Amino acid sequence: MKRLFPILLILLLFTSVYSCKKSDNPDNKKDTEEDMIKDSVFYYTKVLSLWEGSMPPSNVNTLDDKGVVRSYTKKYATGEEVLKYMMSLTPLVNGSPVDRYSFIDRQGTISGEIEEGVSTSYGMYVFYLQTSSSGDNADLYVRMVDKNSPAYQAGIRRGDRILSINGQTNIDYKTQQSQSFKLINDALNSKSMTIKFVSQTSVTTEKQIVSSLYNFDPILASKVIEQNGKKIGYLAFSSFVAIYNNRIPTAMLSSFENIFSQFEGQNITELIVDLRYNGGGSVETAEYLANRIVPASASGKRMYSYKLNRNLQAWGWAKEGGEFGPVNYAKKGTLNLNKVYFLVTESTASASELLINSLKPYFKDNQKMIGTYGADSRGNRVVENTYGKPVGFFRTSIPNTDVDLYATSFQTINADNYGDYFAGLTPDRSTYEDYFKDFGDPQEGMIAEALHYSLNGSWLSSTSKTALASVNKLRNEKYINRQSIDTRAHANGMYKFQTGRSK
Numbered sequence: 020m021k022r023l024f025p026i027l028l029i030l031l032l033f034t035s036v037y038s039c040k041k042s043d044n045p046d047n048k049k050d051t052e053e054d055m056i057k058d059s060v061f062y063y064t065k066v067l068s069l070w071e072g073s074m075p076p077s078n079v080n081t082l083d084d085k086g087v088v089r090s091y092t093k094k095y096a097t098g099e100e101v102l103k104y105m106m107s108l109t110p111l112v113n114g115s116p117v118d119r120y121s122f123i124d125r126q127g128t129i130s131g132e133i134e135e136g137v138s139t140s141y142g143m144y145v146f147y148l149q150t151s152s153s154g155d156n157a158d159l160y161v162r163m164v165d166k167n168s169p170a171y172q173a174g175i176r177r178g179d180r181i182l183s184i185n186g187q188t189n190i191d192y193k194t195q196q197s198q199s200f201k202l203i204n205d206a207l208n209s210k211s212m213t214i215k216f217v218s219q220t221s222v223t224t225e226k227q228i229v230s231s232l233y234n235f236d237p238i239l240a241s242k243v244i245e246q247n248g249k250k251i252g253y254l255a256f257s258s259f260v261a262i263y264n265n266r267i268p269t270a271m272l273s274s275f276e277n278i279f280s281q282f283e284g285q286n287i288t289e290l291i292v293d294l295r296y297n298g299g300g301s302v303e304t305a306e307y308l309a310n311r312i313v314p315a316s317a318s319g320k321r322m323y324s325y326k327l328n329r330n331l332q333a334w335g336w337a338k339e340g341g342e343f344g345p346v347n348y349a350k351k352g353t354l355n356l357n358k359v360y361f362l363v364t365e366s367t368a369s370a371s372e373l374l375i376n377s378l379k380p381y382f383k384d385n386q387k388m389i390g391t392y393g394a395d396s397r398g399n400r401v402v403e404n405t406y407g408k409p410v411g412f413f414r415t416s417i418p419n420t421d422v423d424l425y426a427t428s429f430q431t432i433n434a435d436n437y438g439d440y441f442a443g444l445t446p447d448r449s450t451y452e453d454y455f456k457d458f459g460d461p462q463e464g465m466i467a468e469a470l471h472y473s474l475n476g477s478w479l480s481s482t483s484k485t486a487l488a489s490v491n492k493l494r495n496e497k498y499i500n501r502q503s504i505d506t507r508a509h510a511n512g513m514y515k516f517q518t519g520r521s522k
Contacts, residue, residue, distance in 0.1 A: 052420060053097060054089075056097075056420060056422055057097065057100075058088045058089060058092050059424070060098040060102050060105075060417070064105045064424070065079060065082060066079060067426045068105070068118070068121070068428065069327070069328055069429060070118060070427075071329070073110060074108050074109075091104075098123055098422065098424075099123055102122070102424075102426075106118040106119070112441050113442065118427050120427045121412065121424075121425060121426045121427045122425050123422060123425070124422070126421075138168075138232070138233060138235040139230060139231065139232045141168060141212075142167070142168020142169060142171060143165075143175055143207075144161070144163045144164070145160065145161055145207070146159075146162045147159055147192040148160050148454060156191050156192055156193050157191065157192035158180055158191060159181040159192075160178065160179065160181065161175055161176065161178065161181065161216070162454065163177055163239070164177060165233070165257070166236040166238070167233045167234050167235070169228045169230065169231055170228060173214075173226040175214070175216060178219050178454055178455040178456070178457075179216045179218050179219070181214060182223070183225075184212055184213070184215075185212055186213065187202060209230065210229065210230050213225065213226070213227045214227075235258070236270070236274075237256045237257045237258040238254075239458040239459075240253065240459035241253065241278045242459050243282065243285045246470060246474055247474060249288060249474075250285055250286060250288060251287060251289045251290070251291060251469075251473055252285075252287040253290075253291045253293065253459055253466070254278060254291070255458040256293075256297060257296050258297060258298070258300045259297070259300025259301045259305055259370040259371070260300055261303065261304060262303060263303065271304065275307065275311070279354065280352075283352055283353050283354055287356070288355075288356060289356060289357055289359065289360070289473055290312065290354075290358075290359045290360070291360045291469050292359065292360070292361050292362070293362040293465075294361055294362060294363055295362050295363060295364045295367060295465065297371045298368045298406070299369025299370035299371055299373075299408070302373065304370065305371075305374045305377075306322065307351070308374055309348070310350055311351050312354065312356065313378060314350075314355065315350045316381075317350065317381045318348050318349060318350040320347060320348055320381075321345060321347055321348075321433075321434040322433075323345075323346055323373065324337075324344075324346070325337055325343040325344070325345075325429045325430070325431060325432070326429065326430040326431075326432060327428070327429055343429060358382070358385045358386070358387070359378065359382055359387075360388075360472070360473075361386070361387070361388045362390075362465045363375075363389070363391075363444070363446060364390065364391050364403060364405075365391075365403050365404065365405065365443070367405040368405065368408045369406070369408040371405070372444055373409075373431050376409070376431070376433045376437065376440065376444065377431075379433065379435070380433055380434040381434075387447045388444065388445075388448075389447065389448050389465050390402065390405070390445075390450075391449060391450065391465070392451065402445070402449045404443025404446070405440075405446075407442050407443035409439065410431075411431070412425040412428050412429075413425075448478050450465055450479065451464045453465075
């Protein structure tokens, strides 16, 4: 059995020792709450970080010596500044510290969105897109809308163009870029706003919407596509919301069970998994999906293993049967897939990448990844990898506060011993994403590429891809100028939560 109880007991021990200590302030001045947060962030990050060997002190046991922690934290004003300092000490990858992932959550946002499946926002994700009508500028469009969200209830959909926000029409790319997108970000983080938008059928609507709590449904689309007698499943979802919360099955589990039951009932032989905007979420959900998709012959074989720091290794956290011990496949359901296709972008991260990387050793050449194009600093077209986050974290609550620390604590390695994709996973094929077609539309660029390969065993020609983009108003003489604005907190994450049940 694998439980988080050993982890919680050890962290409880840390908490007891650290919170019951006399002040770590050698000057004996009264500590503020932020002083305690700063010290705790330093303490726990040093103990838990995957790269703790790059952080002071060299001997972790000296953390409990009076004045040691405060000697490092006293120069910083907030816990966030302390964490930024710790992250800056991690090894360099392509000239930058490898830890670009750790963060502090002061509002319980992660627990709400990933564990409980609820969110407080407009549920609308926007981006700038350069089209044939925008010239060298770019207009503001809707990339995705959460079902059940205030934006969805107002009728806003993917592909709609936003004309004004709170009466302001100067929301074009060049104007907003010069202002660091302040108007857009302020509006998306406000409590209410008036938005005017035009649909793809040229219907203009103006609505006032209120940012409010809603049940977050990450399923964007699921269906079975049939071509030449072959049945191909399609599943698009935007987050790995937890399938259990405090031992109780969630709506996420029910949705997946129903979807895969339909796939099995129609005897699909191939599956398209659309993760283009999926930044990750619960590790347990990724394991569930991997067990649904993997061939039955993989049952009992390695799904992935963990890499931890030397302290956690010494404490036995990575031993067989431990919470961070190796994870093996236990095939669920009766799907027997010949091929699986993953649709990805630079927003595809973490638990999404874990799912892709864990399945690759078992599907090999029968697993294909279809991505999109990005742009270099001059606007020239380049192949776009996934985000690049083979690491994850679990929640560490700071004693006597509402603050949670997520220090990057583990890396996942697949059965082929591969897990160093910090620069992202490279697609087998890149194409044009069609922002004006909905999820599941067989004519959408990325889906069309997968269906063409399924039918012909080869990719679409460059001419065909360019034609698809041209029909849908995208500029091809220079790559589409695209700037995403995403307000979802720490969307790119891979989280281990206490489930209270054996796995």
